[in-house]
Amino acid sequence: MTLALVTVALLLSFSAADEPGPVTADDGAFNVEIQHTDLGQVSGSTDESGDAGPIRDSGLDAICVATAMTLGEDIYSFCDIPPDEVVALTPDMVAVAFARIAPPPPTLQIQPPNGRTLVNLDTNFYAETGELDRVLTLLGQRVELHIVAATFTWRFGDGDSLTTDQPGSPYPNLEVTHRYLAKGHVTPSVDTTYTAQFRVSGGPWRAVPGSVTVTGAPVGLEVLTATPTLVGYDRR
Amino acid sequence: MARTPLLAGLLVGLVLLSGCADDPEPKFEDWEPSATASSEPAPEPSMPASSTPTPAQNLSPRSLVDAWLTAWTHALRSGDVDDVRVLSSPDCVSCSRLTTKVEALYAKGGRLDTEGWAPTRVARAPGSRDETPTFVMQVRQARQTLYGADGNIVEVTPAATVPMRMTLVAAGEGWILGTLEILE
Numbered sequence: 001m002t003l004a005l006v007t008v009a010l011l012l013s014f015s016a017a018d019e020p021g022p023v024t025a026d027d028g029a030f031n032v033e034i035q036h037t038d039l040g041q042v043s044g045s046t047d048e049s050g051d052a053g054p055i056r057d058s059g060l061d062a063i064c065v066a067t068a069m070t071l072g073e074d075i076y077s078f079c080d081i082p083p084d085e086v087v088a089l090t091p092d093m094v095a096v097a098f099a100r101i102a103p104p105p106p107t108l109q110i111q112p113p114n115g116r117t118l119v120n121l122d123t124n125f126y127a128e129t130g131e132l133d134r135v136l137t138l139l140g141q142r143v144e145l146h147i148v149a150a151t152f153t154w155r156f157g158d159g160d161s162l163t164t165d166q167p168g169s170p171y172p173n174l175e176v177t178h179r180y181l182a183k184g185h186v187t188p189s190v191d192t193t194y195t196a197q198f199r200v201s202g203g204p205w206r207a208v209p210g211s212v213t214v215t216g217a218p219v220g221l222e223v224l225t226a227t228p229t230l231v232g233y234d235r236r
Numbered sequence: 237m238a239r240t241p242l243l244a245g246l247l248v249g250l251v252l253l254s255g256c257a258d259d260p261e262p263k264f265e266d267w268e269p270s271a272t273a274s275s276e277p278a279p280e281p282s283m284p285a286s287s288t289p290t291p292a293q294n295l296s297p298r299s300l301v302d303a304w305l306t307a308w309t310h311a312l313r314s315g316d317v318d319d320v321r322v323l324s325s326p327d328c329v330s331c332s333r334l335t336t337k338v339e340a341l342y343a344k345g346g347r348l349d350t351e352g353w354a355p356t357r358v359a360r361a362p363g364s365r366d367e368t369p370t371f372v373m374q375v376r377q378a379r380q381t382l383y384g385a386d387g388n389i390v391e392v393t394p395a396a397t398v399p400m401r402m403t404l405v406a407a408g409e410g411w412i413l414g415t416l417e418i419l420e
Contacts, residue, residue: 023346025391028382030312031398033333037417 094143094198095209103132103147105214108190111171116222122177126168127152127190127216147196150211154178157186157221180223187218297369297404300411301358304402305375309352311335312380315342323412325405330416345385351378361401368414370403 106127110117117123132147154162156178168176180186196208295303300323307319317335324331341348355373364370380393398418405414 021344023341023344023382023384023390025382027337027341027344027346028348028380028391028393030334030337031377031418033337034330034400035415035417037401037419 091198091206091209094145097136097143098145098147098196098198098208099210099212101134101136101145103129103149103192103194103212103214105216106149106152106167106190106192108188108216108219109170110188110219110221115220116224117180119180119183119223119225122174122179123221124168124171124174125154125156125176125178125188125190126170127192129167129192132194141200142202143198143200144202145196145198145208146205147194149192150195151193152176153191153193155189155191155218156180157188157218158182158184183223183225186221186223188221189218190216192216295410297411298358298371300404300413301355301371301373301402304413305353305355308334309350309354311338312348312350312352315339315347325407325412325414327405328413328415331413334416341382346390347383348380349383350380353377356397368403368405369411370401372399372401372419374398375400 106129109126109128111124112118112121127149129149132149134145134147136143136145149167150165152164152167154164154176156162158180160178162176162178164176166175178188191213193211193213195211197205198208199205304320304323307323311317311320311334315338317339320331320335324335326332338348354376356376358371358373361370361372375398377393377396377398379395382390382393384390401415401417401419402413403415403417404411
């Protein structure tokens, strides 16, 4: 009797295993089954054709723009999404747009000015950043991007570097300083890493995945030594 | 067996459409999914049975793109994936996953109501080689209603446009789909 019950139970379990499960929403999600290829920075592919300019802030779907640029097509005629079409806008899509509208590099300011400083003097550095908010239209939706300079990596040109979360400030507020220990010509620079938040059609702010680092241009700087020189004497 | 007339009709239609080969630049007009392909009886093949084409025979690479998406639309609407398999390389991983998934859906008793997928603005990709033609396109995926085995709606997916890339490989005297990718 016990054996018969076990046999029946096994048969039932095999039968249950053959039964397909219920239809779920996942059964209709076909795009997930297709290989996804990240075009990344498409400038590489367009550079090969020799006709690539800087990627424009087109206000269009960035993925579509990447596709159009890969094709060598004009992005405006290629990416006209019908207005009655609903396409989900994901943070990853916004991240692609964010990467393609990289903020301008900050301007590196050095004090003392005029490209000269002294050995063993606290040389002051600060960065001036431009407008960091953007409004785009992606997939027919208004997307506001609030871009923040999150970190600054200072390269002083003598092998030393420093990362701060502040851009520094002009004299007399010395926040980012460096002492050169030897005379010579150096080329300091600052790299700025930006993060961003976005909101769609006035909705809640959400974080954009990832960050964008903008490499700053090096600035020439002469590091000089100074010798005390008596220039006057009062004998009274 | 039911797929043979459909495929033959499809191929005949595409061959006829691609017959105007004088124009070096194909006109990439919006292509409407072939709603009649599965809702009406398939047309009788106009060519002799003895010359029933192999899947890729007589199809230009560009026509294969249309043929594959038409076959996929038929698969979505019917669960019959035979034509997709015939037009796909065994090495096309995305193709295999798609056919497996749609087969599983219909095996569960589910079904889909959709106008299917259609290419828009198809263009030859830069770097495309003659031996492996590559096309980049926007694929318009029509609104899709998923029904469960009980006939109730499980989910409605709105229409979408997805950038895709198709790379073809030679098969006999024609072409089949070798790689299907979504571009991100």
